[in-house]
Amino acid sequence: MSTAESDLGSADNLTEREQKAVEAQLFRLADDEYVQAERYTFWQVRAPTLESDLASANNAQDELGHARLWYDAIQQFGYSEESLLWESEPSDFQHSTFVELPFEEGDWADAVLRAYLYDVAENIRLSALENSSYKVIRERTSRIQGEEGYHVEHAESWLQRMAKDSDASRRVQEALDRLYPYALTLFEPVGDVEADIVDLGVRTMTLDEMRKEWKDRITEFLTDLGFDVPAEEDPATPVGRDNNHTEYWDELYEEMVSSYRNLGRHEATKLMDPEEDE
Amino acid sequence: MSSDYDRPRADANAEPCSYTEYDTKERAVGDVPATGEGAEGLDRDIWAALYEVEDPEMPVSIVDLGLIYGLERDGGDVTIDMTLTYSGCPARELILEDVERAAESVEAVENADVRLVWSPDWSMDLVTEQGKQALRDFGMSFDQ
Numbered sequence: 537m538s539t540a541e542s543d544l545g546s547a548d549n550l551t552e553r554e555q556k557a558v559e560a561q562l563f564r565l566a567d568d569e570y571v572q573a574e575r576y577t578f579w580q581v582r583a584p585t586l587e588s589d590l591a592s593a594n595n596a597q598d599e600l601g602h603a604r605l606w607y608d609a610i611q612q613f614g615y616s617e618e619s620l621l622w623e624s625e626p627s628d629f630q631h632s633t634f635v636e637l638p639f640e641e642g643d644w645a646d647a648v649l650r651a652y653l654y655d656v657a658e659n660i661r662l663s664a665l666e667n668s669s670y671k672v673i674r675e676r677t678s679r680i681q682g683e684e685g686y687h688v689e690h691a692e693s694w695l696q697r698m699a700k701d702s703d704a705s706r707r708v709q710e711a712l713d714r715l716y717p718y719a720l721t722l723f724e725p726v727g728d729v730e731a732d733i734v735d736l737g738v739r740t741m742t743l744d745e746m747r748k749e750w751k752d753r754i755t756e757f758l759t760d761l762g763f764d765v766p767a768e769e770d771p772a773t774p775v776g777r778d779n780n781h782t783e784y785w786d787e788l789y790e791e792m793v794s795s796y797r798n799l800g801r802h803e804a805t806k807l808m809d810p811e812e813d814e
Numbered sequence: 815m816s817s818d819y820d821r822p823r824a825d826a827n828a829e830p831c832s833y834t835e836y837d838t839k840e841r842a843v844g845d846v847p848a849t850g851e852g853a854e855g856l857d858r859d860i861w862a863a864l865y866e867v868e869d870p871e872m873p874v875s876i877v878d879l880g881l882i883y884g885l886e887r888d889g890g891d892v893t894i895d896m897t898l899t900y901s902g903c904p905a906r907e908l909i910l911e912d913v914e915r916a917a918e919s920v921e922a923v924e925n926a927d928v929r930l931v932w933s934p935d936w937s938m939d940l941v942t943e944q945g946k947q948a949l950r951d952f953g954m955s956f957d958q
């Protein structure tokens with residue numbers, strides 16, 4: 537584990553190598569959160585209780601807020617929101633395929649377990665960014681970490697309750713067997729730049745270290761509840777991080793940009809644009 | 815497909831620049847929140863105008879919520895450092911615009927810009943006594 541010894545400075549004084557490493561870290565953060573939020577919204581009117589509808593909607597809003605913080609940080613390198621989201625290609629995105637899988641209607645166990653696996657990974661990743669050598673990441677992380685804590689708590693409390701019911705626990709186990717290899721894609725590299733991310737102190741843990749901590753944490757918790765965590769070591773393919781995605785992502789992406797396209801937009805209009813033009 | 819990092823293709827020639835839609839600054843300098851206590855003259859007028867801006871969801875001034883982290887003025891140019899209570903705040907553009915307008919409503923202020931600041935973290939501890947009173951009247955509780 538390496539620690540940040542020096543500060544890289546702000547967006548406009550990074551070397552090419554530093555910028556590439558910082559961007560690679562930021563894109564994965566932004567894309568994961570954004571797509572995870574897109575999928576959460578499915579549950580905001582389909583969860584089993586009004587309370588859980590609200591929780592799903594709220595978690596989605598949190599992740600969208602975090603995605604916005606990360607995309608804003610990326611825009612400091614001169615990219616526009618249009619090119620990052622609305623006018624890019626589905627294969628430009630580098631989120632893990634874990635977050636793009638669709639839900640099956642009624643399978644609340646899948647939603648709860650997926651949130652749990654993701655949020656623990658997110659918690660570990662953010663811990664590894666708290667001392668990032670890139671200030672923008674370091675300081676936004678602290679803000680985000682505060683909001684993410686509730687997500688893990690929420691998922692854990694649902695899993696504890698579901699573990700006590702035979703039908704619900706069977707569904708959780710099925711979801712675990714199905715989703716586990718996909719969850720491993722969260723820890724896959726985006727490319728050669730991965731080594732630089734750690735060498736330059738952008739992140740203070742390697743992917744292997746993060747995966748190991750994640751595995752230990754979820755195994756302890758889930759085993760205690762009576763679930764069997766798969767022993768599998770290989771991530772599902774495609775992994776997403778290398779720009780290769782499942783067909784589900786193409787469908788979701790089409791849906792995501794359809795309003796922008798149908799309205800013939802060329803820019804991401806802001807609430808206040810007309811008055812600013814005065 | 816190459817496994818090397820190459821996102822996004824749509825904007826391959828993007829150049830780093832320190833200006834974004836709303837300029838951001840990573841960390842406020844000095845104690846937060848800033849409330850304008852002891853301000854005089856034109857600064858005092860600006861603070862009075864900022865006090866008039868309320869949170870879109872609660873009848874409490876954004877200054878009393880502790881969201882203003884700093885105010886700098888150079889002649890008629892004002893820069894306000896501000897945070898938000900929540901990263902997913904859907905009213906972000908609205909609030910930032912309200913704050914700029916409020917400052918610009920003061921005669922002698924030519925231009926006001928808000929810089930969004932995310933550090934240090936905002937928490938309930940930053941709400942002023944007056945703000946807490948307003949929130950209590952609104953039905954919120956602080957005594958846990």
